[in-house]
Amino acid sequence: MTFGYGSTGGTAVSVLETDPREKVQVLAEDGSVVEGATVPDLSEETFVEMYRTMKLARHFDERAVSLQRQGRMGTYPPLSGQEGAQVGSAMALRDEDWIVPSYREHAASYVHGLTLEGTLRYWMGDERGNRLEDLNIFPVAVPIASQIPHAAGLGMAADYNDSDEVFMCYFGDGATSEGDFHEGLNFGGVFDTPTVFFCNNNQWAISVPREKQTAAETIAQKAVAYGMEGIQVDGMDPLAVYQVTSAAVERARSAEGEQLRPTLIEAVQYRYGAHTTADDPSVYREDDEVEKWKAKDPIPRLEAFLRDRGVLDDERVAELTDSIEEEVAEAIDTAEEYTRPTTESMFEHVYAGMPERLRQQQAYLDRLQSEHGDEELLE
Amino acid sequence: MSDTQNLTLVQAVRDGLKGELERDDDVVVFGEDVGKNGGVFRATQGLYEEFGEERVFDTPLAESGIVGTAVGMAAYGMKPVPEMQFSGFAYPGFDQIVSHAARLRTRSRSRFSVPMTLRMPYGGGIRAPEHHSESKEAFYAHEAGLKVVVPSTPHDTKGLLAAAIRDPDPVVFMEPKLIYRAFREEVPDESYTVELGEATTRREGDDVSLFTWGAMTRPSMAAAENLAGEIDVEVIDLRTLSPMDWDSIVESFKKTGRAVVVHEAPKSGGLGAEIATTIQEEALGYQRAPVQRVTGFDTPFPLYALEDYYMPEAARIEDGIREAVEF
Numbered sequence: 001m002t003f004g005y006g007s008t009g010g011t012a013v014s015v016l017e018t019d020p021r022e023k024v025q026v027l028a029e030d031g032s033v034v035e036g037a038t039v040p041d042l043s044e045e046t047f048v049e050m051y052r053t054m055k056l057a058r059h060f061d062e063r064a065v066s067l068q069r070q071g072r073m074g075t076y077p078p079l080s081g082q083e084g085a086q087v088g089s090a091m092a093l094r095d096e097d098w099i100v101p102s103y104r105e106h107a108a109s110y111v112h113g114l115t116l117e118g119t120l121r122y123w124m125g126d127e128r129g130n131r132l133e134d135l136n137i138f139p140v141a142v143p144i145a146s147q148i149p150h151a152a153g154l155g156m157a158a159d160y161n162d163s164d165e166v167f168m169c170y171f172g173d174g175a176t177s178e179g180d181f182h183e184g185l186n187f188g189g190v191f192d193t194p195t196v197f198f199c200n201n202n203q204w205a206i207s208v209p210r211e212k213q214t215a216a217e218t219i220a221q222k223a224v225a226y227g228m229e230g231i232q233v234d235g236m237d238p239l240a241v242y243q244v245t246s247a248a249v250e251r252a253r254s255a256e257g258e259q260l261r262p263t264l265i266e267a268v269q270y271r272y273g274a275h276t277t278a279d280d281p282s283v284y285r286e287d288d289e290v291e292k293w294k295a296k297d298p299i300p301r302l303e304a305f306l307r308d309r310g311v312l313d314d315e316r317v318a319e320l321t322d323s324i325e326e327e328v329a330e331a332i333d334t335a336e337e338y339t340r341p342t343t344e345s346m347f348e349h350v351y352a353g354m355p356e357r358l359r360q361q362q363a364y365l366d367r368l369q370s371e372h373g374d375e376e377l378l379e
Numbered sequence: 380m381s382d383t384q385n386l387t388l389v390q391a392v393r394d395g396l397k398g399e400l401e402r403d404d405d406v407v408v409f410g411e412d413v414g415k416n417g418g419v420f421r422a423t424q425g426l427y428e429e430f431g432e433e434r435v436f437d438t439p440l441a442e443s444g445i446v447g448t449a450v451g452m453a454a455y456g457m458k459p460v461p462e463m464q465f466s467g468f469a470y471p472g473f474d475q476i477v478s479h480a481a482r483l484r485t486r487s488r489s490r491f492s493v494p495m496t497l498r499m500p501y502g503g504g505i506r507a508p509e510h511h512s513e514s515k516e517a518f519y520a521h522e523a524g525l526k527v528v529v530p531s532t533p534h535d536t537k538g539l540l541a542a543a544i545r546d547p548d549p550v551v552f553m554e555p556k557l558i559y560r561a562f563r564e565e566v567p568d569e570s571y572t573v574e575l576g577e578a579t580t581r582r583e584g585d586d587v588s589l590f591t592w593g594a595m596t597r598p599s600m601a602a603a604e605n606l607a608g609e610i611d612v613e614v615i616d617l618r619t620l621s622p623m624d625w626d627s628i629v630e631s632f633k634k635t636g637r638a639v640v641v642h643e644a645p646k647s648g649g650l651g652a653e654i655a656t657t658i659q660e661e662a663l664g665y666q667r668a669p670v671q672r673v674t675g676f677d678t679p680f681p682l683y684a685l686e687d688y689y690m691p692e693a694a695r696i697e698d699g700i701r702e703a704v705e706f
Binding site for chain 2: 127128130131132133138139140141143146148149150151152153154155156157158160161179180182183184186187190345348349350351352355356357
């Protein structure tokens with residue numbers, strides 16, 4: 001399901017002029033509205049959808065890690081703790097806008113229309129999970145930061161075609177140390193592309209902490225060097241993320257005059273779990289630190305805000321929880337029902353037309369399969 | 380009969396780009412110094428003036444950015460033709476080439492493709508500084524999802540470049556800069572293509588098959604002519620290195636039973652090894668001598684005081700041919 005809000009709900013683009021060393025916040029950790037903050041002008045239904053999607057992402061994440069532990073799925077990168085940044089930012093996009101993800105944006109991609117079983121299938125080792133049909137979501141990019149130049153190039157192409165699509169490029173704090181971060185943002189600035197460069201600063205690049213990635217006070221301030229606005233936001237505050245991202249999307253779509261269209265957003269947040277299921281964070285960080293960040297959890301935070309406004313109560317939360325559990329369970333069932341892709345598909349998507357040598361290699365594998373059977377061949 | 384112009388190879392590059400820019404609005408040409416300056420080798424001369432900054436533009440000095448943005452543009456449906464100023468400077472873009480340009484079709488189950496033609500001058504013999512002389516076609520030919528093309532004549536250059544730009548998959552188009560201006564050839568004014576994946580026989584012969592490409596075609600032909608009357612050498616210019624025209628290679632070998640592969644890239648792990656192995660797999664019964672490889676050495680490409688020793692010249696190629704024939 002997609003939201004396709006489009007309008008910024010009255011968000012002033014001027015929020016982007018906040019000093020990139022400050023951090024925009026709307027909700028305090030207890031869910032109350034921070035003094036002077038503007039709550040995005042969204043319908044009750046939309047607030048509930050935002051809450052439900054974050055809660056669904058958390059539950060999905062827990063189930064996915066469990067599937068990996070049971071040997072039902074391969075290595076998986078968890079997102080718990082990062083729901084506010086992903087859901088809040090992706091909800092600021094229109095359907096025709098694009099997500100250019102790294103590999104952890106399961107929740108953002110869900111908001112933009114990717115099914116849960118699509119995500120599951122990809123991490124179950126089936127490339128078909130990455131074929132996103134008519135959704136404007138670029139396939140997962142695993143090499144760190146390498147998708148950032150793609151987002152700039154997509155924006156250049158959209159400009160050339162007089163389209164007003166906006167490209168939301170996600171990456172982590174570690175990615176900001178890569179050359180492709182520099183080259184991508186630099187092209188974004190020089191060619192003034194309709195791009196939102198969205199950094200999910202989750203404090204850890206596997207085991208290397210944020211302060212070892214850069215001596216800069218904030219990541220947001222790096223934007224200055226590319227001639228664009230940079231803004232830091234509390235990434236565990238979904239309303240602040242929505243507000244800031246909506247403003248950046250609006251600017252990307254319709255900046256005029258001297259104003260450059262791209263923005264660098266640094267969403268400050270925390271990865272509760274491991275980098276991937278192959279990682280053990282107890283080796284490099286203390287539990288105390290995790291607990292400290294859990295006090296900022298985006299889900300109870302928005303829940304408290306919505307309960308306070310009378311939008312949520314125990315009954316509604318219980319209903320939502322049931323429907324989330326059902327939706328995730330169904331997605332897992334569907335994903336596990338898929339049979340292995342054909343071996344032919346390994347060969348058929350390399351080139352538009354299959355070269356003779358590939359045809360021979362496919363025939364060779366076919367022969368082995370038919371002579372020995374899969375069971376013997378894969379023993 | 381259509382009109383022709385007498386062009387050098389680099390002029391044929393320019394003419395090929397011009398033809399495709401005219402033919403398809405989705406074609407854009409960009410890179411370092413390709414705009415007003417017309418390219419450091421003048422391969423894009425006049426295109427900026429003729430087609431404007433939207434179609435022919437300079438970029439920041441950043442090879443990964445150039446290839447990476449080209450991947451994005453191509454996925455969006457454009458036909459980007461980025462330039463790497465020298466192949467020796469392409470490595471910052473290598474990750475984008477192999478991790479993304481080559482893989483996006485597979486990764487998206489063919490929803491996205493990367494119809495990019497990445498031009499890069501390659502090869503030695505031009506008395507240039509370090510990093511300006513390498514031949515690294517094997518890097519690219521090793522990568523599934525890429526096509527690799529190396530022209531050796533002005534006529535082929537224009538036709539292969541047009542075919543590469545129209546191809547739905549990424550093509551690394553390596554231009555032999557040693558012969559950018561070495562000779563001229565009549566090239567039709569109108570657009571035409573030379574099909575990718577097809578070798579051509581530059582010289583027919585019965586005694587030994589010589590397989591080569593790019594700048595090495597000329598000294599190979601010279602060697603064959605020098606030996607004419609004594610040894611009858613068939614010279615096959617492969618033109619496309621991925622996918623390779625195996626049928627033509629094997630067919631020629633079955634006729635002669637002897638083969639020499641000439642490339643200026645280092646010997647070990649070079650494409651000569653792939654050709655020799657395929658000949659053994661496909662035509663062992665015809666083989667009359669070990670396959671000879673006349674190649675660059677397994678050393679870094681030397682500065683130019685020694686480059687003539689490194690590059691296979693006619694005399695070395697003749698020596699390799701004799702080895703194959705006198706076995």
